[in-house]
Amino acid sequence: MIDLQGVTKHYPGFTLGPLDLAIEEGFVTGFVGANGAGKTTTIKLLLRMAHPDSGTIQRPDMADIGVVLDTPSYDGDWRVSTVGKALRPFYPRWSDARFQELLERFNVPADRKVKQLSRGMGMKLQIAAALAQGATFLVLDEPTSGLDPLSRDELAEIIGDFMLDEHRTVLFSSHITSDIERIADYVAVIDKGQIVTCAEGSELLGSYRILHGGRTPLDPDVAAEAYGLRSHAAGWDALIATRLIGEIPDDAVAEEPTLDDIVVRIAKGH
């Protein structure tokens, strides 16, 4: 349903792609990468907020895509109730009753101005709008940044409810990898404009190891492919693809990385 093939986008000093990314229908895909890796650019291309220089993008109709950004893009002087009225004409399946019901459930005051909403309320307003619109594909760009643990927990619950219908799909970018680990079925890792991997969560963690070595140096061929190799007084450590790890030296130990380890070491490069 959502498929990017050979997509590129050039900005001065940054190139996204060529990028291939398939987002599985019926699942939540988490999108992670360091600052400036290309997450928002990819999301903008998906949402037609930017045009690719090349490649093809298959996505649902815009009426089926619900968008949640870190801050709402509505006019700050609109009242929450005005947001519903303003969006209604653009979405054939829009439901005022559903919008009202969700605002009440999320405790978002209908008479409050958008600019007066807290971060958590702004996020919930956007979700209420996306669900009232009848979206089947939710795209969330950094929705949990600046949110307290309670609001992040509520978002996880809302996404869980949304996913009860097997034809619904979510793409969710975040720097808070614990949120990604909790919510996402698949995780796509982007680095310097390239998708490094996209895999089911536990498969992703299983496909890398943090190797802590002692005095025996890392095999040079493996070292060339290792990420974030660090030398220190007691030896070295690095993130290495599990398939590349042959014989582990006697004085080395392999441990399963966290998603943070993977993002950080990949960003440090070979």
Ligand SMILES: Nc1ncnc2c1ncn2[C@@H]1O[C@H](COP(=O)(O)OP(=O)(O)OP(=O)(O)O)[C@@H](O)[C@H]1O
């Ligand atoms: N409109 C633009 N004009 C020029 N450069 C841009 C534009 N939009 C993004 N970039 C550049 O593209 C690169 C990727 O930015 P992008 O916002 O996609 O990264 P990101 O992974 O979302 O980062 P962050 O986690 O910090 O939000 C950055 O170097 C950024 O400066």
